[in-house]
Amino acid sequence: MTLRINGSAPDKAGFAALRRDKDVIASFVLSERETVITDSGLQPNRTYSYTLEEEHYRTTVQASTMDTTSHDIQWQSYDTLGAYGSVEAIWVLHRNDVIAAGLFRLSDGKGGYDVSTHYNVARWDGTSWKLKKVSFELNNIIWTPDINSLFVYNVNDIWYGGGSLIHWDGSTNTRVRHVEALGNFEIKSVWGSPTHDIFIVGDSGSIARYSNGTWIKMNSKTKVDLADIWGTSSDDVWATGTNIRDGKSVLLWYNGIEWTVMYDNQTAGIDMHYIMSVWTDSKRYAYLYSDGFYKMIKSDRSFIPIQKNGINRPAFLLRASAPNDMFVVGQVVEVGHWNGISWRTYPELLSVGDADLKSVHVGDNMVVAGGFIFNGLYGGPFVIRGYR
Known part of the structure; x- marks a missing residue:
């Protein structure tokens, strides 16, 4: 409190x-x-x-204070979505409509994968996953880009981010060009405000805003590779990222006018090593996952440790339906759930084997996590569904 x-x-x-x-x-x-x-x-x-x-x-x-949510989740056997690729983003619209996005290539029947097969979306209909292509035409060529992130307003308003930004309007997938304003960077994360301003982030501190059909390249005041973005409105947006090459990590906040570096692990008094993901539902604070679980109070930039250990290995993504229903995923099929008062992990998921989870989303009393499972020389895309 x-x-x-x-x-x-x-x-x-x-x-x-x-x-x-x-x-x-x-x-x-x-x-x-x-x-x-x-x-x-x-x-x-x-x-x-x-x-x-x-x-x-x-x-x-x-x-x-809020009530807690249940840690009890009935995990299903994992589903494979091809022989090669990874699930980089997930969105649960409801129990019978889940989107998984990334790269999916099918088996060649000889122990390898067929390079001619290239899907970037899988859709769960309540019974099975169906592979699909989110594509666009450019210079008389059909392109199906790998997808790193997605943001969903509703079933007829979906934004996919990767090598391109693609918008589904209920009938057509349209490429929203950003190269002129941004220098053609790969989109690592996309978030949309309630007023339909679309924010995207990428490497070398790249941030841009798409509003009313116009791109605005933004000054992030950093060169750190940005990997995640989330907010509550067009004047309350958080972004974060960490350089693999030198370990530099930052947390940024946008007030509708400019971006501010709220935390830099190489200059700050508190060292959280790296921040991989951010989520918020309030204009007063943001939740962060680093080497532990933190809440940052915006007004004085203070970090409040919520609980040191949610999962035991490096985390990739934090997503939530509310502050008392947060999920974090990471290496070796680790899933952590914060119910408002305590963490729980699910060691039964280790039976999946040698795999990493890159994405997670929760909605309609369902949580879905995805990533890649090692199958020899490369990884294949897979998802795990859990129900309350």
Whole structure:
């Protein structure tokens, strides 16, 4: 629970105490400047009374914590989507409509894969996966690019990001050209605001915004390779990434006017080593997964450790339906679930074998994770479905 306390005029500043129910949890000087207090260790689904006491002033507010979500997930046997490739992005529209995107090549029947087969989307219909091609025509050639990311508004409004940005409008896939504005970088992640502004990120600090049919190349103030982006509105967007070559990692925030470097692991006082993924549902904070699980308070750039270890190996992606229903995936088929008060991992998934998970999405009491499973000299795409 985060509480923000503002005093009145500076000449009325004085000592104050904050009580949770009957217990004093903080003492401080009440002034015009905002004081941020984080109260941890609270029970889920409970209402607390907070009383601010000062010599000439007293006020009480009530605040409720969220309930937890269930850790109990019935994982199904994994599904393979070809002999070669990887699932790089997933979106659960509902239980009978799931999109998995990436690169999928079929078997050649001889222990290898058929280079002539090239799919980039698989669709779950509640019974089975169907491979599809999201393609566009350019210079009289049909192109089916590999897909790294997708963002879905609804079944008739889907954005695919990779070598190109492709928009499905319910009837046609259209390539949205970005090379003129951006220098032709590969899209690593795509996110769409409620007002349909599309943001994309890529290597060397590349960020761009597509609004009302126009591309805007943005100054990210970094050269770090960016891998993830998420936000709540067009003036509240977070992006993050880490260089493989030198380990430099940054967290960026956009206020609708400019990007700000909120964290740089090579200059900051706190070292979280790397930040791979970001997710938020509030204008006040963002959740991050690094060597642990953190919440960043935007106003003072403070990092609040939520819990050190969610999964035991490096993470690739953090996605959630709410702050009490978060999933993180990573190497060796690790899936971690945060239910608002604790983490749980699922060792039963290790039976999949030598595989990495690159993507995850949750919706309609269903979670789907995907990546690649090693099958000799290369990896093949696979997904795991879990149900509540």
